[in-house]
Amino acid sequence: MITIKEISKITEISVRTLRYYEEIGLLFPSDKTEGGHRLYSEEELKRLQQILFLKNLGFKLKEIQRLLNETWEWSTSLDHQLAYVLEEQEKLKQMENTINGLKNALAIEGELNEALIQKIIKLTNRESEKKQAFRQQMFSNDEWDLVQSLPNLNRNDPNSLEWMGLLGQLKQLMSYGAESDSVQRIIKRMIEKSTEEYSDNESFLEKMWEIRKSPSLSDKVGLYPLDEKFLKYIEEAFNIYEARELRGTSE
Incomplete structure (x- = not known):
């Protein structure tokens, strides 16, 4: 005893x-x-x-x-408990995705406001079946693997984190002008990464950029919401970089 x-x-x-x-x-x-x-x-x-x-x-x-x-009855009880545990796991995964999304959004924007937080939560909680169905309509079977490899706001893999970091740096440098050396170095790295990951798929990159420039299509595909002013700034910076590269090649 x-x-x-x-x-x-x-x-x-x-x-x-x-x-x-x-x-x-x-x-x-x-x-x-x-x-x-x-x-x-x-x-x-x-x-x-x-x-x-x-x-x-x-x-x-x-x-x-x-x-x-x-x-x-043990069998029924354990089945119910397993279903409960799996449901809780899904909830925790959803919370993890939302937190990662907010952290990465903070890295891009430098700060969070209520409107942006609501957008991120909406993006993270979007019904995955609807998003997947729309993506399958937008992209061919050959493009599907490329879509799956795109950087994701809700992930912490090195590729996604680097893309978020590059976007965050560009956002902070907008006042410097698209032609500044600091901006052009970031654009160069973006082009290098695009070449590394999609070297033989230029048409896919062009397609993604057109989707990115459309707020409605970006939302349906599940891309991070970049404002129109920032997108135009990125496009201008890319055009400047390509023009300089073209001049350098012809000289």
């Missing part, structure tokens, strides 16, 4: 919790000392371990009580 304090120390369950388990009929002490101290046998310790195991699986105390009293 061991005392309630000893069992509390072994299991790291508070004395108060053990008393509550007794109060609701979940775990009773097997005996008491003359002084009224609760005593537990090995059998109660095993039952407590079962309680803790089921609690860690997410079962509620009333459900655990029915399970341990063998008045509940």
Whole structure:
């Protein structure tokens, strides 16, 4: 026999919790000392371990009580609990995507406002089936793998993070003018990355840029919402870079 304090120390369950388990009929002490101290046998310790195991699986105390009293069908119960766990995982994944989206949006914009936060939440929570269906309408089978490899606001992979960082740097340098050396270095890196990732798919890049310039198409495809002024600035910077490259080649 061991005392309630000893069992509390072994299991790291508070004395108060053990008393509550007794109060609701979940775990009773097997005996008491003359002084009224609760005593537990090995059998109660095993039952407590079962309680803790089921609690860690997410079962509620009333459900655990029915399970341990063998008045509940185990197979059905476990199926229900598995469905619950999978649903919670999906919710957590959605929360993770939203948080990543907000972090990456902050890297691009430098600050977050209520309107932008609402856009990011809407973008992240968009019904994936509808977005996927629209993408499949927009892109051919040959282009589908390229679509899947596009940088994603809600991911933390190195490719996506670098693209977000480049966009953030451009956003901060808008006051310098599209022709500035700092801006042109970023544009050069963007072109290098595009070449590395889509070297034989120039038509795909052109298609993506046309989609990007259309707010409605960008929204349906699920692209990060860049404002029109910034998009024009990027296009101007690209045109300047290409013109300089063309002059350098012809000289």
